[in-house]
Structures are given as structure tokens and as C-alpha cells.
Amino acid sequence: MAPTRSEESKRRRPVSRRALLAGGAALGAAGALGVAGCSKVPTGDTLARLKSQGIVRMGIAGEAPYGFIDDRGNFTGEAVELAKVIFKRLGIGKVQPVATDFSSLIPGLNSQQFDVVSAGMYINKERCAQVIFADPEYQMLDSFIVPKGNPKKLNSYQDIKKSGAKMATGSGYAEIEYAIAAGIPEKELVILQDPVAGLNAVESGRVDVFAGTALTGREVVRKSRKAEATAPFAPVVDGKKKIDGGGFAFRALDAELRDAFNVEIHKMKKSGELFRIVQPFGFTKAEMTTLTAKELCR
Known part of the structure; x- marks a missing residue:
């Protein structure tokens, strides 16, 4: 999901996930040395502690456009740039991204490997039982990466089920749930590292389709000669169309920090600043949302 810059000259390309994870690990190790003993600090006073330290550790999954390393070796992405602005306004001058696998983000947050998570993470009932979320900064539909011409005519999870197509998606992705809801056995899904x-996998013919967000689809195939993205659609779960929203996650006892974050993100939504920050990474007006975390947690 490489970010689309509004101006070609400003385009930044993400480097490999391996490089990002290596860089994130190095930064994480340095951060651990710099804030030794933080895991013993009780939650609840996290906002005060972070202000005192002047740094917040943010778990990311190394995935464009949310959080990645650009071709200059800098951490960037819509979540990273948004976090820089909001935490600075909360009196915390530095955001230190820590890269890990997507499925390790919530466990890492709750074990205090980092202070907040932002990786394009959808807000849903299962995750809301483990962490608390700020209100979403975006909403999202799904899309498929398929071979050019979409030979199997795959435009929904139901189409995949009917055709018997071989489907892949990412580790921990909500798309796993949507596939299962459509009757696709979980054991038949191919779980891959990233988009x-x-x-x-689609280009090589190993799978027929990769399921992800609409933003993933349109961005990752941008330069491909062998694959294309399908039109965005809302997955159907229990007979209802589902629109997802993604937001920052916090530990359950860090409500004060989450609430302070929410105040700032709502100001930015109202002023239009939020859209101006995320637009260079491929987000459109259609992805802006008034959904709340409370709604999405139900």
C-alpha cells in the first residue's frame, strides 16, 4: 500500500518490510535503554510520564501508507505524521515508531513494549475487549488484488466462495473474518506477511486473489502490469454491509491519554487539518468519517 503523493515530486517509496522491521528493532532497543524501567511504571499516569520523558513509543506494522520507512530512511505514513502533530500538542515532543508484526501489536501494547498503537488497525468488538481506541481517523471499504482483467470475476467474498478461488490475506486482517462469514473455510485461506x-502471490499465480482495504488495493497495484484492484465494496457479515474504521489503540487503563488524544483529533477533523495530513498518503474525502469508536466496538 504505497502512499500516493498529491505531487509526483513528493512521492516517497517504502523500503522492504525486512528493512523496516530491522530499523524498528534497533530503535526499539535504543528506546528500551533510554526508558529503562518504564514497564514497571503503573498505567493511569501515562500521559504525565510521557510528557516528562518527552517521547512516546508507537507500535506500527511496517505497512504503507500507515507507517513505514521511506526511501530516505525516515519513518513516515499517515499514522506517524498524525501522531507527530497530536502528541506534540499534548506536550510530547518525539514519536518513536517501533515496528513489529501486525498480530503482535496488541500483545506488545499490553505488555508495555510501546505506549500506543497505530497501524491502520480496524476498531472492532474483539479488539475493543483488549484495548481502548480513539475515535477513527478514517473509514474504509474492501477491495481485491486480482490478475488483470479479473478473469474469475471476483468482486465479493461470496464470489470467492462460489468460484472456489484461492484467497490470500494478511496476518490478523479483518478480511479473515469476512471470508469466514461468506462460508470460506479458514483452513483454506493463505495468510501472507503484507500486501x-x-x-x-497474485502475479505469480500462487493465489487468485488477495483481500485487503480499498486503499491497499488501489495503491499496491499502481505500477503492476499483471494485477489490478477491484472496485471498493462493503463486506457483508450476518446479512449487513460493514464499513470499517481505523484508529489509535491504547491500554485499557490509559483512558486519560486516549481522551486527550481524542480532543485533538476532533479539533483536526473539524478544521480539515486531519484530511490535509493524510491526503498525501492516498486517502480521499470518501475515507473521512464521523464514526466513533463506541459505534465500531459494538
Whole structure:
């Protein structure tokens, strides 16, 4: 999901996930040395502690456009840039991204490997039982990466089920749930590392389709000659169309920090600043939302 810059000259390309994870690990190790003993600090006073330290550790999954390393070796992405602005306004001058696998983000947050998570993470009932979320900064539909011409005519999870197509998606992705809801056995799903791996699998013919967000689809195939993205659609779960929203996650006892974050994100939504920050990473007006975390947690 490489970000689309509004101006070609400003385009930044993400480097490999391996490089990001290595860089994130190095930063994480340095951060751990710099804030030794933080895991013993009780939650509840996290906002005060972070202000005192002047740094917040943010778990990311190394995935464009949410959080990644650009071709200059800098951490960037819609979540990273948004976090820089909001935490600065909360009196915390530095955001230190820590890269890990998507499925390790919530466990890492709750074990205090980092202070907040932002990786394009959808807000849903299952995750809301483990962490608390700020209100979403975006909403999202799904899309498929398929071979050019979409030979199997795959435009919904029901189409995948009917055709018997081989489907892949990412580890921990909500798309796993949507596939199962459509009757696709979980054991038949191919779980890959990230959307780039998904594109490679489709191009090589290892799978027929990779399921992800609409933003993933339109961005990751941008330069592909062998694959394309399907039109965005709302997955159907229990007979109802589902629109997802993604937001920052916090530990359950860090409500004060989450609430302070929410105040700032709502100001930015109202002023239009939020959209101006995320637009260079491929987000459109259609992805802006008034959904709340409370709604999405139900």
C-alpha cells in the first residue's frame, strides 16, 4: 500500500518490510535503554510520564501508507505524521515508531513494549475487549488484488466462495473474518506477511486473489502490469454491509491519554487539518468519517 503523493515530486517509496522491521528493532532497543524501567511504571499516569520523558513509543506494522520507512530512511505514513502533530500538542515532543508484526501489536501494547498503537488497525468488538481506541481517523471499504482483467470475476467474498478461488490475506486482517462469514473455510485461506507479498502471490499465480482495504488495493497495484484492484465494496457479515474504521489503540487503563488524544483529533477533523495530513498518503474525502469508536466496538 504505497502512499500516493498529491505531487509526483513528493512521492516517497517504502523500503522492504525486512528493512523496516530491522530499523524498528534497533530503535526499539535504543528506546528500551533510554526508558529503562518504564514497564514497571503503573498505567493511569501515562500521559504525565510521557510528557516528562518527552517521547512516546508507537507500535506500527511496517505497512504503507500507515507507517513505514521511506526511501530516505525516515519513518513516515499517515499514522506517524498524525501522531507527530497530536502528541506534540499534548506536550510530547518525539514519536518513536517501533515496528513489529501486525498480530503482535496488541500483545506488545499490553505488555508495555510501546505506549500506543497505530497501524491502520480496524476498531472492532474483539479488539475493543483488549484495548481502548480513539475515535477513527478514517473509514474504509474492501477491495481485491486480482490478475488483470479479473478473469474469475471476483468482486465479493461470496464470489470467492462460489468460484472456489484461492484467497490470500494478511496476518490478523479483518478480511479473515469476512471470508469466514461468506462460508470460506479458514483452513483454506493463505495468510501472507503484507500486501506486497499478496501482490507477488497474485502475479505469480500462487493465489487468485488477495483481500485487503480499498486503499491497499488501489495503491499496491499502481505500477503492476499483471494485477489490478477491484472496485471498493462493503463486506457483508450476518446479512449487513460493514464499513470499517481505523484508529489509535491504547491500554485499557490509559483512558486519560486516549481522551486527550481524542480532543485533538476532533479539533483536526473539524478544521480539515486531519484530511490535509493524510491526503498525501492516498486517502480521499470518501475515507473521512464521523464514526466513533463506541459505534465500531459494538
